[in-house]
Amino acid sequence: MDTSKKYIEMCWRTKEIQEKWEKHAGDWLFSPMGIRVLSSKVIRVESEQRTVRFAIPKRMTLTSPILDSSPDNALTTGIDYIDFDVFSQKECIWLPRQDQLQKMITESEPYRLFNKLYAFGECAYPFETPEQLTLAYVMHEKFNKKWNDSEWV
Numbered sequence: 001m002d003t004s005k006k007y008i009e010m011c012w013r014t015k016e017i018q019e020k021w022e023k024h025a026g027d028w029l030f031s032p033m034g035i036r037v038l039s040s041k042v043i044r045v046e047s048e049q050r051t052v053r054f055a056i057p058k059r060m061t062l063t064s065p066i067l068d069s070s071p072d073n074a075l076t077t078g079i080d081y082i083d084f085d086v087f088s089q090k091e092c093i094w095l096p097r098q099d100q101l102q103k104m105i106t107e108s109e110p111y112r113l114f115n116k117l118y119a120f121g122e123c124a125y126p127f128e129t130p131e132q133l134t135l136a137y138v139m140h141e142k143f144n145k146k147w148n149d150s151e152w153v
Helices: 007-014 096-105 109-121 129-145
Strands: 028-031 033-039 042-046 049-053 065-070 079-083 093-095
Touching: 007 028, 007 093, 049 096, 096 129, 109 129
Parallel strands: 033 079
Antiparallel strands: 028 033, 028 093, 042 049, 049 065
């Protein structure tokens, strides 16, 4: 998942996409507190030696958690979980995942989508990640906009 400054900037400036965001567990977002992943339930267990965070999506149980056992996770990776029910969308920038971006494209055949993205990438501004390329393709196809390295025009 792309959490680069460039991708955050690109997403922040996609007002057309940000306005249509409907939150779901597993969504990535950027907030004043850093990179967050929405979870339907967050459990924090503290001991003298370390803190363990469990993010439990709706279809999982405590016997199969997504586990972040790094005591310094917020400092080492900048990624943390945020409870689905207590965050404010107004303070966040949604960072669409690759699968979410692909759902915005009407192409139903995966090989056709791949060919279109490949052709678009050959003639478009040089993007560094698949998310950046696919976001640029969505903005071009749906809103007739191009990224000029600072805004969509």
